[in-house]
Amino acid sequence: MTAEPRRVVMADDHPQLRAHIRHALEAGGFEVCAEAGTGPEAVRLAQEYEPDVVLLDIHMPGSGIRAAAEISRLLPATAIVMLTVSRDDNDLFDSLRAGASGYLLKDTDPERLPAALRGVLSGEAAIPRALVARILDEFRDPGKRRLGRRSKPASLLSSREWEVMALLAEGLTTDEVAKRLFLSPTTVRVHISSVLRKLRVKDRQSALDLLREEP
Helix, strand or coil: CCCCCCEEEEECCCHHHHHHHHHHHHHCCCEEEEEECCHHHHHHHHHHHCCCEEEECCCCCCCHHHHHHHHHHHCCCCEEEEEECCCCHHHHHHHHHHCCCEEEECCCCHHHHHHHHHHHHCCCCECCHHHHHHHHHHHHCCCCCCCCCCCCCHHHCCHHHHHHHHHHHCCCCHHHHHHHHCCCHHHHHHHHHHHHHHHCCCCHHHHHHHHCCCC
C-alpha cells in the first residue's frame, strides 16, 4: 500500500514564491495542505492541520521566529524549517532556539526542498554547510561578536527593508535583489532610499557599515 504523502503548512508573505515552493514540494511527493502569509496565520493553520512540517519565512508580518516558537510549543511532533533570505547569525540562532530543525536559504534550488524536508523528518538537520560552520564557530568561541539584526539602527527598518539590505550586504546588485525578492528594481530602490533616510546616511555602503555596528 502506498504511504500517505507528508503534509506541509507553508508560510511566506510572497504569493509568487509560495506558488514556486508548492509546485516543487508537490512534485517531490509532499502535500501542501495550507498556505499562510503571516506568523499568526501560520500558527493557526498549523493547529488546524497538524502537519508533518511547517515551512516558515523569518521576516514576514508577525515574525516567523515567534511563530516557530509557538508551533514548537503547541505541536512538538511537527518539524519546523525556516526558509529565508537571511544569513544573519542572530536569525539563525534565534530560529534554532525557537525549535527549528532546519534553516534553508531562499536561493536553494526549489527541487532540493523535498529531499531536505525528508531529511528533517528522518531526524537530520537541514542547514547549509556555510551556516553549519557558523554554528561550530559559535561553540568554539561563544563570546565572538555577531553583527546584524538586533542593532539599534536595524530596529528602525521594516522587515522588507532589512531583507533588501541583507542581500545587498551579500554583494547582490539591485536587479539581483529584485529578482530574489520578486520585486521590481524600482521598488528595491525605493526601499533603499527609505533606509538611507531612516539611518541618515548618504549612500548604501554607509548604511551597511552602520547596520554592521555592534548592538
